[in-house]
Amino acid sequence: MTIPSKTSRRDFMKVAAAATGGLFLGFNWAGAEAGPLSLVSKASIAAGDINFNSYLSIASDGIITIFSPNPELGQNIKTSFPMIVAEELDADWSKVKVIQAALDTKKFERQLTGGSGAIPHSWERLRKAGATARHMLVETAAKKWSTSASSLTTSDSMVIHPDGRKLSYGELATDAATLAVPADVKLKDRKDFKLIGKAIKNVDNKDIITGKPLFGLDFYREGMLYAMVQRPSGFGMKIKSVDAAAAKAMPGIVDVVTFRNNVAVVGKSTWEVNKARKVLKVEYEAESQIESTADHDKLFKELLDKGEATVRRQDGDVDAAFKSAAKIVRSEYQCPFLPHAPLEPMNFFAHVREDGVELVGPCQLPDSSRNEVAKVLGIAPEKITLELTRLGGGFGRRLKSDYVVEAAEVSSLMKAPVKLIWTREDDMTGGSYRPAVRYRFEAALDKDNNLIGYKLRGVGINAGNCTREDNFPSGAVDNLLIDSVEHKSPITTGAWRAPITNFLAFAEQSFIDEVALAANMDPVQFRLNLLDRAKQKPVGAIKYDIDRMKAVIQLAAEKSNWGKNKNVSQGFSVYFSHRSYVAQVAEVEMKKGAPELKKIIAAADCGIVVNLSGAYQQVRGGVVDGLGHAMYSRLTFKDGAADQKNFNSYRLIRMKEIPEIDVHFVDNGIDPTGLGEPALPPTGGAVANAFFKATGKRLKNQPFVLQDEMKGVNLGEKM
């Protein structure tokens, strides 16, 4: 495959010899669009003033360094990005070093983690970067040997002559840097991949297993102060009065400062600050409406019937379809708020000085963090540097910059370097939750059990559009209406791993199971028939790939022996999100009359798998995440305040509760399409459908363990 260079944009890749020898190739791996290639000198790398956003360097000793711009939070990007470059370069992986880049908007146009988008975004340009360097090294060797480049091969950072002579990349790098960057390079055939598709270990393993200070909370600067912030006691409250005398008198406390609706306690150690915060006397008063979960439960039902709905998609005539229906299926599903609860709570280091601001810590959107700090402090973003640490989980929480801004504000008020720390309690009560949502589904079947009408209304609290109107089964039903109602609440919400679909998929896939049952059809066959129908007679726009969805359904059915094992009750689910397709089968077995979740089989189509170890982990981790939250977790509110404040009352899944999980990938050679989120959405539905098969009871609300249907049942825990 040859990719023609695009001449319309500024150079994508440049090359230069470094002062010390070797080759520096600059390229854009996170640009808005894959463009042509650009030139780099070591000086300009240091100055950071030219238009490339990454580099690949080959030193004379053969060490290859690759710069990784995206925040690492466990999605393994810091390993899989360089693998792609190294593949096309034919590099010796053991000599590849990876460096985490600081925020630099001049260089990086997509320096963020979110939406499972990094690999799909950068796939082609990463390959091109590696292939370009390889091409130049081969050309250099060909000149030295006075032979044609096409007769030479490469392997393990060596160019190899047909007669067996070899030149290492290190030996060739300095001369290669004098060549012009080729416009077109040939990319490898997939069958020649040596690294991509293999299980490659996390490049940070050693630092992690030896407990190195990689995370934001581990950051330390001589002379820094520690700060914790007392935030309002509930959503919709504001400060009425602050009495900080007792807190200020506590040992180790430097000061207590009030800003916006916050009171920051600043001192010399985490524990002293934590203790002093407990003796703060802050009174609050209502600022807006104060809400409780009981209010929301009522509200959901009202708004489902009478809410002012925004139509998201309309095909055909649903009213007529439902009037002519032989059978109507109706069902409602509800989920609670959830905190993200990454194991490392929010934290950030900030040092606001006269001449600029230094920020260090874990965030998913470094650029917006910087811009928000600039806005609040009233200074130019160029005066702010932001260095990324590793993130102890994100799940979407670190897409928000509230804690970064707080750190900067406290540092600015204290005129000192400050590390701001949220406790777990702060993290659970501090907002930006997965919104609570309730859905009503309705399906109309004709006398031959064809699905002729489909309605979905979603009511969400600060959930925006809580539907995904163009997802399956849209396109397969003649008459369809999807709308949503939003209730605005002081309780703050935000993106939570697989936003909206983390619950919508459960509800939809459970409902499809109900409809298949009403139609007397096997649930897998029912889905396949609908997809065939969408293919033959598409209704409106279809934004998912019908063939890919079918293939993933068939793979999951095949790997699970769908319907053939009479000793287990199987439940099916399939979902398309973040450009990828995942189908799952959950298996429940009756043990001494009680249902037990034994196994989940997942089939994923994320296109080409880059790193088999990382991909496997993303799918298994996604399933565990989907299962854990469907089964155990909820955040409820009383008078605007979260009831669950730590892991003693907020339940996360633990080792005893995990079923066996099998993972399979569709092998279709399609360019990679993202895997950080797509394995999570289908899990709840597969489990609930299997539970129904085993017990005849339908789980409609999450978390499952608190539903009447699960009384006396210990579905998850096996010991």
Place this chain on the structure above:
Amino acid sequence: MAKYKLDINGKTYEADVASDTPLLWVLRDNFGLLGAKYGCGIGQCGACTVHLNGVAVKSCSLPVSAIGSKKVVTIEGLSADGEHPVQLAWDEKDVAQCGYCQAGQIMTAVALLNKNPKPSEDQIATAMNGNICRCGTYHRIREAVLLASTKMK
């Protein structure tokens, strides 16, 4: 405030802190030993796990005044350079995602294997149940403990 002398990883450390200061914060803020992590502060997640006389304990819930002459081992003291069989198994099984919980997981696993060198899967799950992994790496943790159990002397 009071002075405490602690035996950590075979060395003596001194801190002048309030008696109720949890060992976790003394390790982190006073001694710069940052391997034990803060996750909940109430003994629920295991991110802060260290060994006290060979037993896995949650250092967030252990006041410094309760330690006395007992020997503390943190992840930093487990091996010089990550060559403890449990650490090697963690690398081989490529366990970590974000990695934040893993030092605590490893410390719990080491204490388990020291006591019970050949644990069953159920025994592993029971011993490891106090350690949360928010990224969901539980399967590989279990595989790594099993692998390490074949290598421990």
